[in-house]
Amino acid sequence: MDILSLLIVVPVLTILAIAFTxxxxxxxxxxxxxxxxxxxxxxxxxxxxxxxxxxxxxxIMVFTKSxxxxxxxxxxxxxxxxxxxxxxxxxxxxxxxxxxxxSWGVKEQAKEFFIWLLLLATGVFGFFIAIDLFTxxxxxxxxxxxxxxxxxxxxxxxxxxSAMKLTLMLMGASAILLVxxxxxxxxxxxxxxxxxxxxxxLANVTMPIEMQRIFFPMAxxxxxxxxxxxxxxxxxxxxxxxxxxxxxxxxAGVLMKLGGYGALRIAVGLMPEAAQEQAWFFMILTAxxxxxxxxxxIMQTDLxxxxxxxxxxxxxxxxxxxxMFNATAMNGAVLQMISHGFITALFFSLIxxxxxxxxxxxxxKMGGLMKVMPILAGTYMVASxxxxxxxxxxxxxxEMTIFVGAFQHPDLFxxxxxxxxxxxxxxxxxxxxxxAGILLMGPIKNDEFKSLGDALWYEKVTLIVLIGSITVMGxxxxxxxxxxxxxxxxxxxxxxxx
Amino acid sequence: xxLNSFLLMRHELILIAVVLLYLASEIIxxxxxxxxxxxxxxxxxxxxxxxxxxxxxxxxMFGGMYQTSPAIILMKNILNAGAFxxxxxxxxxxxxxxxxxxxxxxxxxxxxxxxxxxxxISAGDFLMFYLxxxxxxxxxxxxxxxxxxxxxSAEAGIKLLLLAALSSGIMLFGISMLYGASESLYFTDLIxxxxxxxxxxxxxxxxxxxxxxxxxxxxxxxxxxxxxxxxPMSVTSYMSVISKASAAFVLMSLLFTVFAQLKExxxxxxxxxxxxxxxxxxxxxxxxxxxxxxMAFSSIAQAGxxxxxxxxxxxxxxxxxxxxxxxxxxSNLAVFGVAGAIYNQTGKELIDxxxxxxxxxxxxxxxxxxxxxxxxxxxxIAGFFGKFFLFTAAMESGFLWLTVIAVLxxxxxxxxxxxxxxxxxxxxxxxxxxxFRSDFYMKMGLILATIGILVIGFIGGIHHYIYNxxxxxx
Numbered sequence: 001m002d003i004l005s006l007l008i009v010v011p012v013l014t015i016l017a018i019a020f021t022x023x024x025x026x027x028x029x030x031x032x033x034x035x036x037x038x039x040x041x042x043x044x045x046x047x048x049x050x051x052x053x054x055x056x057x058x059x060i061m062v063f064t065k066s067x068x069x070x071x072x073x074x075x076x077x078x079x080x081x082x083x084x085x086x087x088x089x090x091x092x093x094x095x096x097x098x099x100x101x102x103s104w105g106v107k108e109q110a111k112e113f114f115i116w117l118l119l120l121a122t123g124v125f126g127f128f129i130a131i132d133l134f135t136x137x138x139x140x141x142x143x144x145x146x147x148x149x150x151x152x153x154x155x156x157x158x159x160x161x162s163a164m165k166l167t168l169m170l171m172g173a174s175a176i177l178l179v180x181x182x183x184x185x186x187x188x189x190x191x192x193x194x195x196x197x198x199x200x201x202l203a204n205v206t207m208p209i210e211m212q213r214i215f216f217p218m219a220x221x222x223x224x225x226x227x228x229x230x231x232x233x234x235x236x237x238x239x240x241x242x243x244x245x246x247x248x249x250x251x252a253g254v255l256m257k258l259g260g261y262g263a264l265r266i267a268v269g270l271m272p273e274a275a276q277e278q279a280w281f282f283m284i285l286t287a288x289x290x291x292x293x294x295x296x297x298i299m300q301t302d303l304x305x306x307x308x309x310x311x312x313x314x315x316x317x318x319x320x321x322x323x324m325f326n327a328t329a330m331n332g333a334v335l336q337m338i339s340h341g342f343i344t345a346l347f348f349s350l351i352x353x354x355x356x357x358x359x360x361x362x363x364x365k366m367g368g369l370m371k372v373m374p375i376l377a378g379t380y381m382v383a384s385x386x387x388x389x390x391x392x393x394x395x396x397x398x399e400m401t402i403f404v405g406a407f408q409h410p411d412l413f414x415x416x417x418x419x420x421x422x423x424x425x426x427x428x429x430x431x432x433x434x435x436a437g438i439l440l441m442g443p444i445k446n447d448e449f450k451s452l453g454d455a456l457w458y459e460k461v462t463l464i465v466l467i468g469s470i471t472v473m474g475x476x477x478x479x480x481x482x483x484x485x486x487x488x489x490x491x492x493x494x495x496x497x498x
Numbered sequence: 499x500x501l502n503s504f505l506l507m508r509h510e511l512i513l514i515a516v517v518l519l520y521l522a523s524e525i526i527x528x529x530x531x532x533x534x535x536x537x538x539x540x541x542x543x544x545x546x547x548x549x550x551x552x553x554x555x556x557x558x559m560f561g562g563m564y565q566t567s568p569a570i571i572l573m574k575n576i577l578n579a580g581a582f583x584x585x586x587x588x589x590x591x592x593x594x595x596x597x598x599x600x601x602x603x604x605x606x607x608x609x610x611x612x613x614x615x616x617x618x619i620s621a622g623d624f625l626m627f628y629l630x631x632x633x634x635x636x637x638x639x640x641x642x643x644x645x646x647x648x649x650x651s652a653e654a655g656i657k658l659l660l661l662a663a664l665s666s667g668i669m670l671f672g673i674s675m676l677y678g679a680s681e682s683l684y685f686t687d688l689i690x691x692x693x694x695x696x697x698x699x700x701x702x703x704x705x706x707x708x709x710x711x712x713x714x715x716x717x718x719x720x721x722x723x724x725x726x727x728x729x730p731m732s733v734t735s736y737m738s739v740i741s742k743a744s745a746a747f748v749l750m751s752l753l754f755t756v757f758a759q760l761k762e763x764x765x766x767x768x769x770x771x772x773x774x775x776x777x778x779x780x781x782x783x784x785x786x787x788x789x790x791x792x793m794a795f796s797s798i799a800q801a802g803x804x805x806x807x808x809x810x811x812x813x814x815x816x817x818x819x820x821x822x823x824x825x826x827x828x829s830n831l832a833v834f835g836v837a838g839a840i841y842n843q844t845g846k847e848l849i850d851x852x853x854x855x856x857x858x859x860x861x862x863x864x865x866x867x868x869x870x871x872x873x874x875x876x877x878x879i880a881g882f883f884g885k886f887f888l889f890t891a892a893m894e895s896g897f898l899w900l901t902v903i904a905v906l907x908x909x910x911x912x913x914x915x916x917x918x919x920x921x922x923x924x925x926x927x928x929x930x931x932x933x934f935r936s937d938f939y940m941k942m943g944l945i946l947a948t949i950g951i952l953v954i955g956f957i958g959g960i961h962h963y964i965y966n967x968x969x970x971x972x
Contacts, residue, residue, distance in 0.1 A: 068958065069958040070883075070887075070958040070961055070962070071958060071959075071962045072814065072817075072961065072962055072965045073814075073887065073890060073961075075958070134886070137877075138877040138878060138882070141876060141877045141882070142877055142878060145871075145876050148916060148919070149919075149923055149924075152920060152923065152924040153923055153924055159924075160920060160924060160925075163920075163924075164913070164916065164920070167912070167916065168909060168912065168913055168916075171909055171912055172906075172909045175905035175906060175908055175909050176902075176905070178886070178889065178905055179889070179893070179898070179901055179902055179905055182889055182890050182893045182901070183893065183898075185890065186890075186893055186894055214898070
């Protein structure tokens with residue numbers, strides 16, 4: 001079994017093992033073991049990848065394998081990774097592990113919960129290793145559909161509404177995406193001859209520009225909706241607010257990155273001409289989204305809504321950076337995917353833990369939590385600083401790179417858009433500090449809160465893993481950004497680079 | 499003609515023998531021993547299904563009135579397998595007291611319709627085709643009215659009979675026009691002499707309407723919901739899969755052989771009816787509370803997708819239609835199987851009754867979920883692959899906007915399929931359907947359907963196999 005396929009096989013085996021368990025204690029132990037192996041595999045993959053590159057392998061994708069699946073449609077189970085996917089696989093491994101520990105306390109229908117959660121993870125891993133559009137799409141849908149039951153059954157609040165909204169909007173987007181993917185396939189061989197779904201082969205083909213004009217927006221919106229592209233982001237706040245903790249973590253941390261990754265690799269990467277032509281329109285949307293998300297977060301009093309809108313704002317930066325079409329900004333986009341994955345997962349896990357104790361997410365009903373749960377409150381403070389881009393944390397590295405890249409465009413339109421997006425950081429500081437201040441400082445507003453306990457061991461595992469990742473990435477980003485940069489170079493050949 | 503060439507008709511001959519054996523057992527046993535009758539019927543049909551898969555030669559008989567090809571034989575086998583699953587699922591219902599002394603009747607009627615469909619598929623002449631069609635329809639009306647004590651069932655029977663007679667009449671009119679235009683009813687002659695004139699175009703429209711009635715294409719779908727609701731659950735299930743799949747297959751082969759010269763006429767017809775069928779079927783399905791009516795509209799919508807493959811006009815499209823039909827049969831049987839099991843046990847057939855089903859009957863819920871997800875087209879379940887390939891085939895032939903309409907329709911359909919999933923998993927219920935055990939046959943029926951929808955999609959070789967067979971149609 002090759003190193004990449006194992007990334008799918010292990011979660012599937014874990015799911016099967018969970019199906020035979022008897023009680024929730026066995027379930028979570030098996031889930032922890034399975035994701036532990038998965039985490040090790042992810043790190044091992046990074047290591048192997050760096051070794052491979054150091055040994056002088058300059059292929060665009062390494063560890064490639066190809067098996068025929070549907071012969072007549074030339075569909076293959078094609079897998080391979082480059083620096084971008086390796087980085088995102090490592091992110092996924094970390095978030096999934098953290099997510100399992102964050103849902104250690106799930107007792108009601110624990111078996112089903114972990115099965116769906118791991119199915120979601122399987123879909124994500126599969127998506128990142130696939131380089132065949134069809135296979136990729138299959139995994140994409142596998143990752144999306146478990147959300148319906150995860151939110152609908154284990155969620156809170158208006159969960160049925162949120163679950164349905166999320167599923168329909170995401171599946172609707174993926175339906176549009178499907179048309180774009182078939183379009184890429186059909187125009188994959190203008191000279192006649194066998195058609196292909198393989199991304200590497202498609203990258204060498206230039207689709208007729210008039211077809212690109214139809215399919216690029218479909219692909220970009222299809223992926224963008226998952227990456228919270230304004231105005232298709234509305235599923236995100238409701239979905240996150242209703243989802244259980246681990247699902248929010250996984251969804252905001254990893255699943256939404258599928259959108260950014262797809263937009264980068266498929267929409268922009270395979271249809272560069274139309275992308276450059278239509279970039280202005282989507283740039284307006286993303287710039288607006290970044291500012292809108294930040295202001296939206298100011299207005300919220302529910303912790304989860306604050307973080308969900310904050311995600312909308314931060315994810316808009318990713319799509320914005322992708323549309324800059326230069327190596328620096330795109331590098332920033334990928335870094336932002338990873339950084340935001342860690343930070344938002346940390347936030348959602350903290351919110352879940354706080355909610356589990358206080359049973360409210362309204363910031364005005366809480367206060368002074370620093371006095372009763374110093375570890376959780378302290379971590380929340382750290383997460384806040386990381387989120388608003390303090391140097392030393394990962395977000396600083398990512399956002400800095402994005403804006404440096406964006407500023408390379410000298411024309412007025414790009415400048416204004418960049419300044420707009422950059423201004424959202426200021427607003428971010430406002431809502432983050434305001435929420436942290438109300439939540440953590442001041443007097444304790446509710447006497448019942450005085451007896452609340454601090455983080456338990458498994459919660460600490462989640463927090464340590466995530467904070468560790470944020471700090472490591474913030475302190476030593478160069479190897480990561482170097483790895484990503486090298487993989488971006490072949491993709492950028494289709495563009496008139498600056 | 500020697501005796502050997504009769505063996506080309508093996509599928510039909512065996513089915514006729516089965517009907518006679520059923521009759522004989524009824525005469526000898528007097529239908530007294532319920533258990534024997536049921537076991538005998540099911541086991542015998544299992545043998546028939548297996549024999550069907552044995553290798554067989556192909557060719558024509560009766561001077562071209564009857565023909566077989568690998569694709570036709572495959573379709574017959576798919577129909578047999580589907581009918582076998584229906585048989586497995588019907589046993590627990592036939593065991594009930596209300597059906598005493600009428601068990602064999604059910605099997606005889608259902609196998610008769612199957613014979614009719616087989617002849618219809620194999621027809622090489624419009625007379626044979628019409629005979630087969632009628633043989634498939636009239637016993638079906640009797641089946642729909644099987645619960646004579648139930649007013650709705652009787653109504654369903656009458657409705658089906660009257661409307662089927664009307665559609666047959668229209669189709670006959672079309673056939674007579676074809677005869678007028680080319681003085682022959684043999685497909686081979688018609689293919690040779692077919693040219694576009696007002697007579698043949700009218701004939702196409704009339705024959706299309708007749709078959710569209712059987713597949714329940716909008717605007718010929720009005721009977722569907724009422725008949726499906728009134729007929730017994732298993733009959734509904736049988737009608738929605740076997741009857742529909744055979745008619746769709748025949749329509750496809752007619753369009754590509756006899757009416758191949760009129761492609762520019764039937765392409766827009768298919769285009770419009772496909773859009774209407776998908777959209778209206780989906781929109782009506784949303785409001786349904788009864789599982790049978792729900793599935794009626796769902797199956798109308800699914801029929802619209804089949805047209806995507808036909809309209810593409812390529813071998814890829816046609817092989818995918820067969821592939822999609824096979825998947826559709828298994829998916830529908832999974833859903834109907836569970837609905838039937840619940841109906842037999844509790845008499846409940848409203849979607850609201852399914853609330854909380856997962857807590858009490860997880861296995862049934864899982865089968866139902868697989869079936870619904872397959873119909874909705876969610877990977878890794880087979881329905882996704884079927885739909886994806888239909889879309890690919892349609893887009894390869896340049897039907898971009900038709901495909902866009904179709905994918906948007908899959909989202910509407912996802913909504914209402916999720917409504918059932920929501921009821922089963924999420925909606926709280928004070929008094930959910932209590933846990934019950936299904937009998938052996940029902941379990942096998944559900945397991946086979948589930949294996950079908952899981953395996954057909956995932957194994958790429960199956961599509962490849964069908965593709966290589968479908969040369970026969972072109």
